[in-house]
Amino acid sequence: MANEFTEDDAGRDWLEAELADTLDEDFELEMSEPALSLEIRKIYRKAHPPSLERRDYFRKLLSLQAELIKLQDWVQHSGEKIVVIFEGRDSAGKGGVIKRITQRLNPRVCRVVALPAPSEREKTQWYFQRYVPHLPAAGEIVLFDRSWYNRSGVEKVMGFAKKDQVEQFFHDVPEFERMLVRSGIRVVKYWFSITDEEQQMRFLMRIHDPLKQWKLSPMDLQSRVRWEQYTKAKEETLARTNIPEAPWFIVEGNDKKRARLNCIDHLLSLIPYEPVPHEDISLPERVYNKEYERAVLPPELYVPSKY
Template identity: 80%
Template sequence: MTESQDLPGRDWLAAELADALDEEYELELEDAVVSEEIARIYKQNHPDALDRATYMHALIRLQSELIKLQDWVVHHKEKVVVIFEGRDSAGKGGVIKRISQRLNPRVVRTVALPAPSDREKSQWYFQRYVPHLPAGGEIVLFDRSWYNRAGVERVMGFAEDAQVEQFFHDVPEFERMLVRSGIRVVKYWFSITDEEQQMRFLMRIHDPMKQWKLSPMDLQSRVRWEIYTKAKEEMMARTNIPEAPWYIVEGNDKKRARLNCIDHLLGLFPYEPVPHEEITLPERIFNPDYERAVLPPELYVPRKY
């Protein structure tokens, strides 16, 4: 029995809630080691940011609804794809973490593919994404997707004009095929301003815990801001189909963007409570002759904390 289970029922539940809040707080410690000057400027540019208590209350309520959505997807063998696109540092990863944070990883999984290998480059463009599509009772969150071709590949010169044009010709029919097969396709674009992206890049540069997020490709995307904007606008115009429309999330305020996106996602599904078998904890089999073995102390992790 753990220490928390020794507590009276109400105290134990309070401890579990506090642990959940601590988990979210760890995710929120994004600016802890950023220089004071940059932190001051950032706060200056976000004067109406949600206070932590309001944000956490709304987030936990939405996450409880996500659990209901997950149960509905499993019960009805639904197949769901959610695509998250946007500029670097727009907040895609943050909302994906909050969506999946309290869900079953066997039901809800995130796909973030690396750059294609030489072999994959020779394949049908959509081929490397197809194995990651959901089976019945699964939700797949794409942290970037096949829309790389219309965005970063096009802007950075990794795709020829003919390949981009072929993509625009193929992708609407590809997504219609997915929908006809029973897959629900949801597409989000996280939109931030030029100034906000610059601020977030500066914060990453000055934060040792987030510098890994900055690649040479990310830095080049700053140089090509206007080219990226034009590419995004054409992508939206040519791939916004009734079967799989785009939804734009205003992302300058991270917390509001997360809440708005999750709330909108929930509203797209006619989920409802599903029947559950009542769970009861079985009695432990007790053997009076059993003695727990004493293991060598070197097997234990040192208790430094």
């Protein structure tokens, strides 16, 4: 029948409604240049070709996020364990894609691990030891915002690890990741790649943006000085740790919007998730007690309504 209502129609209606309801939230996430000078904005925009139209980008992002919810349901239902590693240069866009992946997921199922520099005690432990407690149990997804690859990256370049420690890492990490895979953990590794010019522009934006200056650390600034050393470290890392059980995937990150969509789409393509059964949900009737009277609370308990 011509006017028959299909699941596809329902999906499109949901997408349009969600797009309208959450546009403000997404705009807030997209406020990447709130306090930049007009001159820096002009320079940045001139250096970039036109990206996706905002509404088209949000439409595609919401569609992918709907699939991520299906993936989450499948992971819980099947007891799968997934680790996703995000590596790359400072300001390459790792945090941006992680935000979009987790934005609509249950934090009890999908969580982010971003460890600080190791403590003095941790420095004396087996190198991988501080990462192990954060690995997923059944029904969990763990996103590592930087990972054990710090050893072959910042620790190597900045001299925090000795040559023999780095070499030991390269010897150990393939077997460590094979052990994870043999234990039933899916390991996915992404390297976000941006050009020298793009990183310089993003750093300048952070310097001139009070809302983003916190993202710049002394290590970040040193990464500009040691660009070539980081490039060599990256090349060696990819060459020596790209194993069949846990291969690397490079995300071209100069265009932030396309990088996010491409990465999420690719992640979904790697995992054989499928629809899972759900019980019908109905709202139960509220129980009313004629004897109950709602207490009047003192006004000083309430947050002032300034807005």
